[in-house]
Amino acid sequence: MPSNDIAPAINETQPSFNLDDYKIIVEGSTSILTPKSEADVFYNxxxxxxxxxxxxxxxxxxxxxxxxxxxxxxxxxxxxxxxxxxxxxxxxxKFTILEALSATGLRAIRYSKEIPNISKIVANDLLPAAVDTIKRNIEYNKASTNVIPNLAxxxxxxxxxxxxxxxxxxxxxxxxxxxxxxxxxxxxxxxxxxxxxxxxxxxxxxxxxxxxxxxxxxxxxxxxxxxxxxxxxxxxxxxxxxxxxxxxxxxxxxxxxxxxxxxxxxxxxxxxxxxxxxxxxxxxxxxxxxxxxxxxxxxxxxxxxxxxxxxxxxxxxxxxxxxxxxxxxxxxxxxxxxxxxxxxxxxxxxxxxxxxxxxxxxxxxxxxxxxxxxxxxxxAYNELPDTPFYFSPSKLSSILKISVPSLKYIVAGLGSLGYECSLSHAQPSVLKTNADWNTIWYVMKEYVRMKEPNYKVEKLNENATGYRIMTNEDIKLNDSTKSISFEPNDMSYKIEKLRKLKMVRYQENPTRNWGPKAKPN
CATH class of the missing domain: 3.40.50.150 (Vaccinia Virus protein VP39)
Incomplete structure (x- = not known):
């Protein structure tokens, strides 16, 4: 059974470094010291x-x-x-935290400063140079009371x-x-x-x-x-x-x-x-x-x-x-x-x-x-909870060779048949729904029939996926009491209201060539 013991915190002594040798990176409540050569530190x-x-x-x-x-x-x-x-x-x-792969110690120090009721944070790394960096940053931030550097x-x-x-x-x-x-x-x-x-x-x-x-x-x-x-x-x-x-x-x-x-x-x-x-x-x-x-x-x-x-x-x-x-x-x-x-x-x-x-x-x-x-x-809060996977109306439209319909039409169509829809945090302009794929493609086919009067299925290659879908008579509703409509309904109103909120939903490019950094040596 694992124990609760860990090495004691470092003792606070006189600064063991020269600030002129480092540049300061500020994030949240914490400032960390990194070598002036960016290649010597892993910070993204x-x-x-x-x-x-x-x-x-x-x-x-x-x-x-x-x-x-x-x-x-x-x-x-x-x-x-x-x-x-x-x-x-x-x-x-009070509770304990382990940052298992700490690198600079930034995350652990931020936790110690910004989260109440922490009794101990272990900032662990396998590399001696990284642990030296962690110790330096703990000392610089005066965080040695509950942040413990650990080499292991x-x-x-x-x-x-x-x-x-x-x-x-x-x-x-x-x-x-x-x-x-x-x-x-x-x-x-x-x-x-x-x-x-x-x-x-x-x-x-x-x-x-x-x-x-x-x-x-x-x-x-x-x-x-x-x-x-x-x-x-x-x-x-x-x-x-x-x-x-x-x-x-x-x-x-x-x-x-x-x-x-x-x-x-x-x-x-x-x-x-x-x-x-x-x-x-x-x-x-x-x-x-x-x-x-x-x-x-x-x-x-x-x-x-x-x-x-x-x-x-x-x-x-x-x-x-x-x-x-x-x-x-x-x-x-x-x-x-x-x-x-x-x-x-x-x-x-x-x-x-x-x-x-x-x-x-x-x-x-x-x-x-x-x-x-x-x-x-x-x-994420508004996603359908028990519905694996989303789909892209844009992708389905490319298969059928039509212009991409507005999301509100696809949502309205599914909503009129009694199905629920939601957006996804993972990708813009996609939908999650509790409808099966037969129903999803039925809605797409009905959209073509009702909203694309100039569409000619005969122009598609007979071997194309879109042609096989448009000519597949098995794609239909199992419940004959239901009828489809693309007029606005409660479901489409709900999705459009969420889409119109002024929120930053997805990544905005913060710098040139942003992304994952190279693995540290």
């Missing part, structure tokens, strides 16, 4: 969004689950958590120590660190995970490497490949945790710029691990028309016994209904994707608290990405 200013968001999410986790304001909401059973008495009969639990392999630390929060932000994949992190984190703790290897997680060239690292394959070439990247990372974390009787609850999962970032709670709840089989899925993705049929690997049914007591029945999933031929476009090419996590990737209560903190407690001069946090998390 574009990642300030990641760090600002992480500060806010840790605060939200502490408010909701560690020190809840409402009685009865606390569910972390950790009697050994340190407590301090602040008023008569009122206590606050982070897996060795996590296999032998316990923490309430663990932040994993590696260069590339997080796969080598997940097992140790799961064993190190306390019951109800917060795990923050970044993966920057999107060429593997969301690209089209390394399916074998994606499977080796994450246990599944992504939606290669599909518009929703960045959501499949999130679901692959969540699937890796959940299946790893299940081996140790731990259940992982996604709180917030974001595709950001050149990386993905997920925030999850880890519970010691073996009984909830039973749900993992019914949460994991594979998918059958058509190479030609982008249609996807999802297949969950197990089933979970709520039943009632003869004595009237509810219980859960787990069982095997039925055999796949999808064939080698796509039912929409009659293509012979169907790709198998996954397995990956197929459940909800966000927790609305958590996002609501993050948005509240971002609005009420943070200021622009410290958190310079506040507006983007507001925009991206507002979209």
């Amino acid at each position: 200013p574009v990642q300030q969004f990641n760090r600002d968001l992480s500060v806010t999410c840790i605060k939200a986790w502490a408010n909701l689950y560690l020190n809840p304001k409402q009685e009865g909401k606390e569910d972390i059973e950790e009697p050994e958590l340190k407590k301090i008495k602040i008023e008569e009969k009122e206590y606050i639990k 392999n982070c897996n060795a630390v996590m296999y032998t120590k316990e923490f309430d929060c663990i932040d994993l932000d590696p260069y590339g994949t997080v796969a080598p660190f997940i097992d140790a992190a799961i064993q190190s984190i306390k019951n109800g703790g917060l795990l923050l995970v970044t993966c920057t290897d999107l060429q593997v997680l969301a690209g089209q060239t390394y399916p074998e490497k994606c499977f080796a690292l994450y246990g599944g394959s992504n939606l290669m070439g599909h518009d929703a490949t960045h959501e499949s990247a999130l679901r692959l990372v969540l699937g890796l974390i959940k299946t790893t945790a299940a081996k140790y009787g731990k259940y992982v609850e996604p709180l917030l999962s974001l595709s950001i710029d050149f990386y993905v970032r997920v925030f999850v709670r880890v519970h010691n709840k073996p009984i909830k691990v039973k749900d993992n089989m019914s949460e994991q899925m594979i998918g059958y993705m058509c190479h030609d028309c982008d249609s996807i049929v999802n297949q969950y690997l197990g089933k979970r049914e709520e039943r009632t016994s003869k004595k009237g007591k509810p219980y859960i029945k787990y069982g095997l999933s039925k055999a796949p209904t999808s064939s080698t031929e796509c039912k929409v476009c009659k293509s012979g090419v169907q790709h198998l994707v996954g397995p990956m996590y197929g459940g909800a990737i966000h927790n609305k209560d958590f996002i609501k608290e993050v948005l509240r903190i971002n609005k009420e407690e943070h200021e622009d001069n410290i958190y310079k990405t506040r507006k983007r946090i507001e925009g991206m998390l507002t979209l």
Whole structure:
């Protein structure tokens, strides 16, 4: 069992460095010293969004689950958590954080300055030069009271120590660190995970490497490949945790710029691990028309016994209904994707608290990405919770060889048939819906019939995907009582209202040639 001990903090002495040898980088509440040669330090200013968001999410986790304001909401059973008495009969639990791959120590020092009730932050790195940098920045920021530099392999630390929060932000994949992190984190703790290897997680060239690292394959070439990247990372974390009787609850999962970032709670709840089989899925993705049929690997049914007591029945999933031929476009090419996590990737209560903190407690001069946090998390909050994958009307229009319709028409069409729609934080001008792909393509065909009077299907090549879809009479509604309309309705009004909000939803180019930096030597 991991312990709670760690090396003592460094003693404050006279400055052991000459300020003239360094340049000062300011981010949030923290200033760090870096060598005047930029090649000697790994600092990426574009990642300030990641760090600002992480500060806010840790605060939200502490408010909701560690020190809840409402009685009865606390569910972390950790009697050994340190407590301090602040008023008569009122206590606050303090908590520990591990920044496993700290580099300059910037993130750890920001946590110590900006997040209340932290008892200890371990800023760990494997490289002696990095730990020297961390010590220098701790000294410069007078943060040695609760920030502890540590030279070690982070897996060795996590296999032998316990923490309430663990932040994993590696260069590339997080796969080598997940097992140790799961064993190190306390019951109800917060795990923050970044993966920057999107060429593997969301690209089209390394399916074998994606499977080796994450246990599944992504939606290669599909518009929703960045959501499949999130679901692959969540699937890796959940299946790893299940081996140790731990259940992982996604709180917030974001595709950001050149990386993905997920925030999850880890519970010691073996009984909830039973749900993992019914949460994991594979998918059958058509190479030609982008249609996807999802297949969950197990089933979970709520039943009632003869004595009237509810219980859960787990069982095997039925055999796949999808064939080698796509039912929409009659293509012979169907790709198998996954397995990956197929459940909800966000927790609305958590996002609501993050948005509240971002609005009420943070200021622009410290958190310079506040507006983007507001925009991206507002979209995430409004996403359909249990609907894997989004689609691009632009991509579907290119298949049919028509002008791209306004999103409001596609939403209105789906809404008139009783389906829900939402936007996605991961990509602009895409839609999530609980309609199946047969219905999505039915709406597209009806749009062509009603809104494109000059469209001639005869002009399409008979071997083209668009021709096969337009002439496929099996694409129709199963419910004859429904009729489609592209007139505005409640669903289209809701989406248009969200689209018209003046928010920074996606990345704005901060500098020339911005993006992931080269791996440090």
